[in-house]
Amino acid sequence: MAEPGVFEVIYSTRAMRRLKPDPIPEETLKKIVDAGTRAPSGGNTQEWAFILVRDPDLKRFLRDYYWNTWQQLRAKRMIPAGNLPPAQQRMLNAAADLAAHLDEVPVILLACAHQEYTPLAAMNNPRANTIVIHGSIFPAVQNILLACRALGIGATLTTIHCFFEEALKQKLGIPDTMEVAAMIPMGYPQGKFGPVTRRPVEEVIHWDRWGQQKG
Numbered sequence: 001m002a003e004p005g006v007f008e009v010i011y012s013t014r015a016m017r018r019l020k021p022d023p024i025p026e027e028t029l030k031k032i033v034d035a036g037t038r039a040p041s042g043g044n045t046q047e048w049a050f051i052l053v054r055d056p057d058l059k060r061f062l063r064d065y066y067w068n069t070w071q072q073l074r075a076k077r078m079i080p081a082g083n084l085p086p087a088q089q090r091m092l093n094a095a096a097d098l099a100a101h102l103d104e105v106p107v108i109l110l111a112c113a114h115q116e117y118t119p120l121a122a123m124n125n126p127r128a129n130t131i132v133i134h135g136s137i138f139p140a141v142q143n144i145l146l147a148c149r150a151l152g153i154g155a156t157l158t159t160i161h162c163f164f165e166e167a168l169k170q171k172l173g174i175p176d177t178m179e180v181a182a183m184i185p186m187g188y189p190q191g192k193f194g195p196v197t198r199r200p201v202e203e204v205i206h207w208d209r210w211g212q213q214k215g
């Protein structure tokens, strides 16, 4: 089957949270990560690593921490609990389902980045460090999401792991020098890919100066 064109992929790469347990072939996983590594990074340093978690015990470990964190956030009302517009409620229900069933997805990808941007280390500029570190991993993460979509695999960028990152790093033997920037559950989708809806482009473009929204 022909792969969809780039704009079709971009306009239909939604967060896909309800996934089938069917395994994803290793060659497909390599192709997805390889697409990730075609992304830019500051100074082309490529100080990244991508862990593909398939081991059932490790997936259960991730699920238990993720689900506990989800419930804690909910108890503290950091995740809203009802009275939401229908679209937001649907998203929240799907996110809760993903949290509860995380161990049932075939693969959980962890996108790891060096905690310090080595060329800037001597400058002691935390702001530049943060921008360049995250700016050097999220293009790869987006390439991975797009590659998944192009290959018919559902995926969601998640970040709840940052509440248990130390335990996660210890369990998986991730070096102290690295951080886990994103956790991406992946699997063949139960539903269909659909169009992404976003704010109208006219609302977010500023021509030449802030606030000048007519070209």
Ligand SMILES: Cc1cc2nc3c(=O)[nH]c(=O)nc-3n(C[C@H](O)[C@H](O)[C@H](O)COP(=O)(O)O)c2cc1C
Residues within 6 Å of the ligand: 013, 014, 015, 016, 017, 091, 095, 098, 156, 157, 158, 159, 160, 196, 197
């Ligand atoms: C930085 C970031 C963090 C996110 N964290 C989570 C998360 O922890 N759990 C989750 O289910 N979705 C998470 N998402 C997914 C967003 O909720 C999703 O991309 C957004 O609602 C748009 O969804 P759509 O593409 O299906 O329209 C995250 C997305 C981003 C960019």
